[in-house]
Amino acid sequence: MSTMTFGRAINAGLRKAMEDDPKVLLMGEDIGKLGGVFRITDGLQKDFGAHRVIDTPLAEAAIMGTAVGLAYRGFRPVCEIQFDGFIYPGFDQIVCQVAKLHYRTQGRVKMPITIRVPFGGGIGSPEHHSESPEAYFTHTSGLRVVAVSNPQDAYTMIRQAIACDDPVLYFEPKRRYHTKGEVEEGGALSLAPSMESARTVAAGTDVTLVTYGPLVSTALDAATAAADDGVSIEVIDLRSLAPVDYAVVEASVRRTGRLVITHEAAQSGGLGAEIAASITERCFNFLEAAPVRVTGFDIPYPASKLEKHHLPDLDRILDGVDRALGRPNSQSGLEG
Amino acid sequence: MGHGEAGTAGQGQDMLQLITDKGVRVSHPELDPYIADVTDEELVKLYEDMVVVRRIDTEATALQRQGELALWPPLLGQEASQIGSARALRPDDFVFSSYRENGVAYCRGVDLTDLIRVWRGNASSGWDPYEINMATPQIIIGAQTLHATGYALGIQQDGADSAAVAYFGDGATSEGDVNEAMVFAASFQVPVIFFCQNNHWAISEPVGLQSHIPLAGRAAGFGIPSMRVDGNDVLAVLAATRWALERARSGGGPSFIEAVTYRMGPHTTADDPTRYRDANELEDWRAKDPIARVAALLEASGALTPAMEEQIAAAADGVAKDLRAGCLGLVDPEPEAVFAHVYATPNSWLERQQEHYSRYLAGFSADTTEGSN
């Protein structure tokens, strides 16, 4: 067990995966000598060589498309997309090839490709550097989508993503890269919790608060603050966004009867909508109130001086909790 | 060798030829060495391949017209481009093609029924890519050039001396993927061949809309040596492909070949070329037919006799008969197949949907039982 930052934990997980399997190679922009713009791949090119940690020309479609060709030949490419907002040039290859080749070929060709995406806001950057594009990918069958929220998961789940025979979008909350945590390194993946499982990170009885990635720690802060107010919030870290581990969410909602979902991504057509609909279908009779979404607005990512208005924070989450509980809240009088 | 190195940036690129439209063997100093070993018997084999592939194409078109195939993309006119290139390959080379390379698939040894499985609507792919070292044909225009480049990067990593070959059309050269593939291939110097069949049309769009210079000229801008050959000349295509393979196998990096040919049929069986092209153009190209010219050459030398031609035609008819039988014998997929292989590992979302759908389907059989009581 050692203390390390989130970013260092991903680095250690990548290193372990590369040591374990010579077919694992990394590709991306500036990931070699520079170690990536966030330094996540720091030192890996020096230790594994330029043939396994490949600085590519600047072309995301080509990063994804050549990863497909490498997978055809039995490699396990791990592609770094420099920032969330730069994944779109690679979108076609991800959606039409990476996601569908296993199905298209009736299981003959595997696509064990991991796509690392630093995502989310809160770092005061210009446009295209703070987006949360996960719903595009959770809507695409054939892909697995995970979002990590703490250094231990970051370490373990990057290894699981790489070892998985399906393509995995691995979303990294870039504003948490410097958060420190205890990480148990090594360890057999077979003993780790499944990459598909959600985790209850705070037990509670009044409301189920579901989130992932960067907002997990905000949700935990909200639970602490609510406790002072006599409200008991159960916080669930989804970890896997496609598929969602509904068994865990459903079991919690059956006890609390109330559901709040929070994410940075825009509301309409987002993951919150999917979770609200699925939980309503699965345990409607246990719900005491309509599910509540606390999300980013349906806007292009705003200028950094405005992002505090866009991103759900502790107070907005608590306001949502109040709505779910039927307590006085910002929208009181508008319901119905 | 190759125009890229000459730095001509594609201006005034000659189209190299070894057999004229009329079937006269001409020599070319760049190409001749690559086919010096090709005997008359081997040329007859290439002729036979082209006849068979044309016959397959005719049969598949007929099957579509008869409602047995949903769609078919004819290769009529492009036989020399496909046979000449594919016959240059080794089994351990790997092909990434578009939907039109059925002649290439034939050379790779595809099972005839697998050739039409997709077009009958039975499956989204026909064959196991690893059995014939040819990927599932690509429908997204140009996407496969990146896959070939990535595969070639893998060949390079493995230290093998095989090559990856990307087949694509003239229209595809405008796609970003094709251009990005050439950037990556040049940057990493991987053993990939960009084999562009310029059949003059991308559905209704003439090649002139895609490029103001010969397509082979594009390669120079990426630092990739290229050749522009008569794509209706099976020997020239064979020679150019061998040139590119030699470069690939010896660590020479990527090459680009433009095979100048013509799509004599419609884009697919759903297309109507009379809406956008002049009938005279087709007549001009008919005079450059890839099969007729080899036949003329071989007949003149006595290497191909009328009896042999009859024999070959009969063999081609036999292949067509097998193709038809395989097509009609295909069994419709079971409903469960709709859920199969979306993921390589179990997936809770899909398992639930599959389970619900099975219950739904089971409801129908329960109803039937009730109805019959």
Ligand SMILES: Cc1ncc(C[n+]2csc(CCOP(=O)(O)OP(=O)(O)O)c2C)c(N)n1
């Ligand atoms: C990305 C993409 N855009 C459009 C299409 C529709 N489409 C199918 S074939 C075709 C023309 C392709 O022309 P070319 O590359 O010259 O190949 P050819 O059909 O002549 O063999 C088009 C536009 C497609 N399949 N993929």
Ligand SMILES: [Mg+2]
């Ligand atoms: Mg074309």
